[in-house]
Amino acid sequence: MRVYARKAGKTYDPPYIEKIAHACIMAPGEEIYRALYYDCAPFEGTVTLPVSGTRKPFSSSDQWLCDLAKRDLFAVRRGALKFRGFTLKKIPYTPTAPLTDADFKPDFEQKGVDMRIGLDMAIFSANRAVDMIVIATNDTDCIPAMKHARRSGIQVALGAFSGYSPAPEILHHVDFYRKLTWP
DSSP, rough: OHHHHHHHTTOOOOOHHHHHHHHHHTTTOOSSSSSSEEOOOOOOEEOOOOOOEEEEEEEOOOOHHHHHHHHOOOOOOOOEEEEEEEEEEESOOOOSOOOOGEEEEEEEEEEHHHHHHHHHHHHHHHTOOOOOEOOOOGGGGHHHHHHHHTTTTOOOEEOOOOOOOOOOHHHHSSEEEEOEEEE
């Protein structure tokens, strides 16, 4: 969602994320039970640059996630951001000069978010805590959780803003496809 919001020229911060959650309510009588936001705090640590061997520190604040978690009816589920090394910025690589650190970008991988989504969907389904789950994702790893929710009698809606093109497999496992308008 962050990528699409920024492409649309929106400021992606806690107040705007809250507006996005409320934009998912479309039918009369619907209300938010809880808005769950899944993300990772920025990577913090020191890594060795691939060419020079210089140590580079990464540091940033996760205050915006803390601020989001304080909002009414919001819960933030945090995964971990893992450093996986460096990758070339331009592929295919055509040598014109010796490689430098500037030719590489850090490669980070988000871990644990899909599992948290799946567990929450399973818990809400088992407890029959909600009638519908609106999910905004393009990650096909969420399909088993979506299938479980539907088998449990929970309706699943895929929320989509302009510019989003869902993976076809995801559309096979939702009850509704909601085209949302940026708030």
